Amino acid sequence: MKQDSIAIKVEGVSKVYGKGESAFLALNNATLNILDNEFFTLLGPSGCGKTTLLRIIAGFENPTQGSILLHGEDISHLPPNLRSVNTVFQSYALFPHMTVAENISFGLEMLNKPKQEIKKTVSKMLSLVHMEELKDRHIDELSGGQQQRVALARALAPEPKVLLLDESLAALDYKLRKEMQIELKRLQHATGITFIFVTHDQEEALTMSDRIAVINEGKLLQVGTPHEIYNKPQDHFVASFVGDTNFLEISSASKSNNNDEVIFLNFNHDQILKVPCKKDMALNKSISIAIRPEKVSLVKDADSALLTGEIVDVSFFGTDTHYSIELDSSSGKAQSFHVRMQNASNQSKQYVAGERVGVIFKAEDIQVIDDSR
Amino acid sequence: MHINFLKKRNRDRFNVEYVPSFPVLALICILCLYAPMVPLLFYSFNDSTLLTVWHGFSWQWYEAAWNNERVQEVTLRSLGLALQASVYSTILATMAALATTRVPKYRGQGLIYAVINQPIMVPEIVTAVALLIFFASIKAATGYQGTAYLVLAHTAFCIPFSYLPIRARLENMNLSLENAAADLYASPWRTFKRVTFPLLFPGILAGAMLAFVISLDDVVITEFVKTPGKDTLPTYMLGELRREVTPEINAISSVLFVVSILLVGMTFLISSKK
Ligand SMILES: Nc1ncnc2c1ncn2[C@@H]1O[C@H](COP(=O)(O)OP(=O)(O)OP(=O)(O)O)[C@@H](O)[C@H]1O
Ligand SMILES: [Mg+2]
Secondary structure: OOOOOEEEEEEEEEEEEOOHHHOEEEEEEEEEEEEOOOEEEEEOOOOOOHHHHHHHHHOOOOOOEEEEEEOOEEOOOOOHHHOOEEEEEOOEOOOOOOEHHHHHHHHHHHOOOOHHHHHHHHHHHHHHOOOHHHOOOEHHHOOHHHHHHHHHHHHHOOOOOEEEEEOOOOOOOHHHHHHHHHHHHHHHHHHOOEEEEEEOOHHHHHHHOOEEEEEEOOEEEEEEOHHHHHHOOOOHHHHHHOOOOEEEEEOOEEEOOOOOOEEEEEOHHHOEEEEEOOOOOOOOOOEEEEEOHHHOEEEOOHHHOOEEEEEEEEEEOOOEEEEEEEEOOOOOOOEEEEEEEEOOOOOOOOOOOOOEEEEEOOHHHOEEEOOOO | OHHHHHHHHHHOOOOHHHOOOHHHHHHHHHHHHHOOHHHHHHHOOEOOOOOOOOOOEOOHHHHHHHHOHHHHHHHHHHHHHHHHHHHHHHHHHHHHHHHHHOOOOOOOHHHHHHHHOHHHHOOHHHHHHHHHHHHHHHHHHHOOOOOHHHHHHHHHHHHHHHHHHHHHHHHHOOHHHHHHHHHOOOOHHHHHHHHHHHHHHHHHHHHHHHHHHHHHHOOHHHHHHOOOOOOOHHHHHHHHHHHOOOHHHHHHHHHHHHHHHHHHHHHHHHHHOO
């Protein structure tokens, strides 16, 4: 198995819709390497350009600039039918005048595969998606989840090098979606095909992907494993879009003289935390940091705490409790802060609304956000 | 009863069906449209040469029409003409519909749409006179006198009638189906053959049948363009009516009426099919 070879290379791709006054930049100079055998997710809010990128890879849209390489070969100017890339459409787009089996065999027939082989592959696909019994049904006689599985089988049958899935699970109800998420992972392992999966659901992206690319307003903001995206967001948008985050403005910070990849942040009672940062990070304005609510603890003793404040809201969630805190601030600007503490042991202290508390966290859980990017 | 009516109104405020007297109004409209047909149908079965006095039931006028060699001749000519015109106009209309819905938007698309539908907007007599003059100059130049002129003329005014149901069907057909076919390695031609055409077929059939009826019924343009002495069924009937009125015409009209109703009815059934 070619583990780390690149399946799809997106090179400086931009897409402008329309001309003149109404021109709209849907994709802004996106560069991306998607590896063989990878479950890769494009994550971003509605209208950020996910479908546009997918349609460019599939060949339904020409990039205004840049190129797409499939295993090193430039496919930018090939029509969709000459690209070894298949799509599971958001609307499924199953052929209504064909049965389930005919839908699945369509791609193989178009590739002029021998009849025997087509039959074998179709029955293999039918069993892969557990649809053997329904193979002679017409599409309008299937449920949404069943149609979804037919769409998957149809796209997988010709064994494409890359499979594109556009918000494939969005139309399903919660339970079915969870089932299909597991199914998709299973299929990807079983077939060894590279999956490029589009979603605007950050939880879905985190649980399913090998790597994630976060996109906003046509710009590729960060590419990384779910861990990196969640724990080391490099961007204000990434930090806020993926999971919940507290943002803090730190006005008092300094840089070390001999090591410019470290920044010192000043907190209450002259406590200083040493946090890694980008080399070219400018210090001329206040520093923005992000901390996940579950990485924070509350203490009764305000004297040793990094920050102090008053609890304004408490919500009990069984496994954990969420606290909403209004921080004391010198500038008079109210800043709220969220804390999520596990109710692991019954000794763990409970706080009530109105109580004054101290907030502590570790330096390694702080992510410095460079807003100047 | 009253409360029931209010509930319905709430559910579907602007649906004309819930206007109180809607069924009555609809009935009156249908009566107005079809009342004139009743005496025509009725007296076609009259056992008498009189047009307005009932004498008894008989098939004699249908038999007379069936055995009339002139009627046979013009009917065959009309059917042949309608068949040719509907086939040609449907082929052209299908291509036009594909070219106005299945390509990226281009300048002048709206204009093309208007041009295709022009025969519906322009008064038929104007088209007829124009064609008369146009064909006369071709006749003068080439000397050709045959039926091709009539076929051409009928094809031309049938195009919008074939075009509309085909276009309607194409617009309701999701482009993503054709995208999916292309995605699954189908060339543009195979995409058309395996996906677009089968799904479009009801629209094409509806368009062809509508064109057939329109061609079969046409008088004005045919009267102007036909070769003298080579009548179609409607122009023959017009000629007969000028000489003497017999219930034979009633019988022929009744048959035409039923055939048209059947064809148009089928057109609607087919084009409303999924
Ligand atoms: N054919 C088009 N012409 C003009 N603008 C378009 C076209 N297609 C998409 N856009 C615009 O480009 C932007 C990106 O669209 P795209 O469909 O890629 O978004 P998306 O990320 O897939 O969103 P969603 O999650 O809602 O599907 C949107 O603002 C959209 O309005
Ligand atoms: Mg989309």
